[in-house]
Structures are given as C-alpha cells and as structure tokens.
Amino acid sequence: MAVAEEKNTAGETAPDWSDYRGVMVVVEQRAGVAKAVSWQLLGEGRKLADKLETRLMALVLGHDVEHLAKEAGYYGADEVYLCDAPELKDYRTRPYSRVCLKVIREVKPEIVLFGATGTGRDLAGAIATHLPTGLTADTTILDVEPHPSRLLLASRPAFSEKMMATILCKQYRPQMATARAGVFQALPRDESRQAPIIRVENEMREEDIAARVLEFIGETGRVNLEEAEIIVAGGRGLGGPEAFGMLKELADALGGVVGASRAAVDAGWISHDHQVGQTGHTVRPRLYFAIGISGAVQHTVGMSNSEVIVAINRDPEAPIFQIAHYGIVGDLFKIVPAITKAVKKKRGLSGIVDAARAGEPDAAAARAETAAAGDGGPAEAAMPGEVPAAGGTGEGGKNAAAAATEQAATGTREEERG
C-alpha cells in the first residue's frame, strides 16, 4: 500500500489515513439473537462517530439475520453491512474473519469495535493480525481526538484492574478494540431509524472450512451479571458457600442475580461466572448489594458505577462504605433475611405484577394471574413473577408461575435484543 506521509500537529510523521473514515461495530449474535454488548457498542460508537463527524456502521454476520441488520439501524447505525449465509450460521473463526477482512479492506473504517466476549476476542485477534493493525483488548472507556489526529483513545484496566491504561494506535488503520459488556449504554431502540443495508457475499465454501460446531449447550440458568438490573453480591464475610443461599433468596425476592467478590470465588464458594471486578465482570445495575465485601479496589472498579449501592458489613471502617449510598453495620446473617422479608412484604403488599418488563404486558399479566390461581394469591404470584431465575423455588404453585414468567422473560429478552 502506497502511503503518503505528512507531518501532523504533534510533529510526528504520520501516514495519510484520509481514506479511512467511519466507525464500525461488528455485531455478535447467536441463533439470530444479538448480544446486548453489540447495541451498547453502537451507542458508544455513535458518540465517537459524532465527535469525528463521520458515519457509524454496523457489520452483521450470520444466517437468517436480516432482522438484526434492521435492528442495528434502530440502535444507531447509519449504514449496515450484512453477510447472510448458511456457512455463517455458527461462529467459526475462518469464515467470519474472511468476511470481516473483506469488508474492512473495502470500506476502510478508521475504527472497528467488537464485544470483548469469547467470540469477539477470537475474531478480533485473528483480524488484527491479518490486516495487520493494533488491537486493544477489553476496553472500558472509549474516546477520540477530533480531526485531524482522529486517534482512538482506548482505555482499559491493567494489572488486575489496579490501574487504567490508555492505548493508542498511531501508525496503522483501522484502530481496533474489543470492549467490555455492560459498560457502555445502548441508545433507545428507535424503529423510525431506517439504515441502508449493504449486502456482502460470503466467499468461503463449507468444504473449505475445517471446523464443525457439533453442539451448543446453552446455559439458561447461568448468571448474566452484565445485563442484571439488581445484583446481590457476597464476599469473604459470608464465611462459606452456604450463605449464598441466603443471598439468592434476597436476589429472588428482588428479581436479581447473585454476584460475588474474588475472595469468595477463589475460596470456591461460588463459580467464577458470578465474579464482579478483577478478572470478572464489570457491572452497572440499578441496585447493588455488597454483603460481607470489604471493598478492595479490585472489586469496586467492577461495580462502583451501580446506580444505588447498599453495603452490609460488620466492620464500620470497611472501605465499601465509602462508595455505598446506604451502609448497614451489623451481622449480615440477621440483616439479610430481614431485608428479604421486608422486600417480600413490600412487594406483596403493593401487589406488583411485573408485566411491564415482559414486552407483552397483557399476556404476561394474564399468565401470571393464571399461575397465581393455583397458589396462595397475588402476593405469592408477584414474587416469582419478577424472578426469571427462580425456577427452582420448589413449592408446587410457584413453579407454574415461574414457568409462565420464564416465557415472558424470554419474550422480553428477544424483544430487547431483537
């Protein structure tokens, strides 16, 4: 590639990258359902593109995923590249990277973003090496310098989240980054935004692809911390695995999920997918309970952006209280069950049926009511009604309600992810 060189304002010799314009987000999906991080990245990409006064593009790959190309427009893309082919049904590195490389080489975006998921990192790592260009992993803050430098300021945690580092890619284009789920915010879905869809051919034939995806075992019961609105997290103060059952009860009462500090995960009390903070998840829920968590920075970097933080700890000097909106000093084994009870009482008394989140309010309410008929009344029905993960509550009547809600909840997710 012949590259004319010019002096930039900093006095360094920089290649002329004026062919490269626009921000591109590679949309990740499984079985036609997009990952939330993809829409979050379109939200963030919109800001970057606006600051650079350029266009925001999405690249959608898969099979039978045309609806996602439309969705990408609803979530902020100005134009959408779509490669829809049976060979792309399952993610496989070679065919996916082939298509991405073709699009990147033809369209020449100056920035390309991927979710920092297993798939996103797998794909981005292959593409960056092929191009070649610089790739920054697992970013949590993205910004750009305006024209003329147009540099992507990609910041990410370093040294087990104890520091942040800003990484630049000055001499190569595009500038690429993977970005963590749950950190950036998606734009409100707007169906009036119709983005043009540009179709791309897949050129790799099935017989040339060595990899076969034999099976995918989805873990529906798996916690999804990044997308949870309420997280009830426990740490070393819990003293053992048993106390997580108590946290689960509170989480269920609130329709939330259970999280954990690294100390609790390392002790083997709960699996790693519950871990918040260092080498775990970054979360931004509406409500975060930090129970028996002292508040080491490795944990707090992963959750300090929660809207409301409640800390419960025996030690009045625990650093977690410095970032908590509400602090309770005391015995968590007494306080947590009391809160669970108070929440149940409050929600039961107000007769809340959680239909608003279910996409089809009337149908969901009807299902919840039907389920409630065989059970102890509206108060009980309301509880599992808000708890998609509460399938295992065990009591006969509740299971029906939980099952009904699971359908409703699935509906919600599909609705949200399109």
Place this chain on the structure above:
Amino acid sequence: MDRKQQAKRRDNVLHIVVCIKQVPDSREIRIDPKTNTLIRQGVPSIVNFYDLHGLEEALRIKEQIGARVTVVTMGPPQAEKSLKECISLGADEAVLVTDRGFAGADTLATSYVLALAIRKAEQEWGPVDIVFCGKQTLDGDTGQVGPGIACRLDLEQLTYVGKVRKVDPEKRRITVERHLEDGVEVVETGMPVLVTALKELNKVRRASLPGMIRAARYKPVIWTTADFPDLDRTKIGLKGSPTVVAKQWVPEVRKIDGERIEGDSPEQVAEQLVEKLWAGGLPERLGWKVPS
C-alpha cells in the same frame, strides 16, 4: 545423540508446542498510595497459570497417545526459571527466545516472534500438530497472542477451551468444548490447531522428583535474533508494535457520603432500607408496575 536424531526416532508421535510466559503475579501487585504508582518490588514471577493448564493438557495427550512436548517462551534471560519449571513437569524441550531487539513487543509483535519460533521448532523437532497457549496472560489480559499465532501459521483456532474431548491422530481431528459466556460449544476441527486453555481444562500436576532432577540439569535452548535468518526487524519489539501506552493512572473510585442506616433490630433496619429504596424510585426505575 543430537536433537534432530532424537526427533527422527519419534517422528510417528504428535508434536505439541506450548507457549508460555513468565509474568509478575499481578494479583500481588499493589499501588503505592502516595505516588499512585505500581509497587513492582518483591512481586514474584510465575508461569502464567493459564499456560500451565495448556502444558498439563499437552502432557496428558503425551501420556495417552504419545507426543513430544516443546515449550517456547519469549522473554528476558530470567525466564529460564519458568522453562525449567515446565521441564520439571514433563516437557521434553524448552526454548527461550530472547534478545533485546524483541523487548517492548505488543501482542502483534509477540505473535510474530512466537510464530517464527514455532516454525524453527518444527525444523528441529518435526511438524507441529497442536499449539497450546493460555487463554490470556495475567499481566496483559488480552488473549490476542494465541489467535495471532494461529493466523500467522495458518492453524485452526480454538479459543477458551475448557475440555479436550478427543484427539484423533489418524484422522488428524480434535474435538473440544469451548466455554463461552452463554454456554458450552462443542467444536471439532482439523490439525494443526492452536488451542487456548482455560483453568477448567484440567488440574495441573506437581513436579515429580525425576522431573525436578532433570530440570535442575536442563539447559534451555536459547534463540536470539541471529537464529532467525528471515527475521523482519520492522516486525519485532517496539518498532513492530502498533499499539502504545499513552498514559496510565489509578482509577479513582467515586466516594459517596452515604447514609448509615441504624436501628434497634435487624427488622427495623431492613424496613428502613426498603422504605428508602422505594422512596428513591426503585420500582419505577425497574419498570415495576405499582398500582395506584
């Protein structure tokens, strides 16, 4: 008997290369509260533990179906210590790729050098069938070097592997479980292949006494820039690294003058908390329907 002869004697077994990195145990790194800088002193150097799971899997394949296991690292001369640890666990050979010219490499430059080293290891000990890497390093946390090597050597690529189900040397196929955020994917592909290891992959063994004795006497093979005649110097070290760290800082956790909730009994405290959360508009923000 020189190494090439040894290799010839075993040329009907798989050749597995394990890439490792000696890293500071970042879990032990602290921040100096006065200067806001990293305290690196006294931080132990370890073999990146994901890499050890890759080595363990290679050793298990060696025990089950026969393989020759070569460990490769790029790093400073002190990384010999980590290579000896790998020998003590059962690796056949260990290679240290070291040169000041390689210093300052980002993931792109690192994958270039490791790919060259694997090519050279193939000349020495036979064509490679499987390359293991850790899913990421403790100090870099990128997970990009594995895919980079796969790309440069045109290997099949299986990342985030939590289980190797089957290795079939006759059909040259491998079946693994990839652990992803939303579930487990079972994938089969052809060899040669690069696999990145999760800690779920296996339990790492302890060194045996004979292993430790061999490690104590073992001298790792050392390759410098001079050993790679085709080396493109624009692709190594700082010069070959597109990414640069512009600045580092200690994230400031926002401090809130939070409210302490107190009461005579846990019940009283709990009720106060719930009242406050509700008064703060929690149900509305969650979209809970509150009948008026």
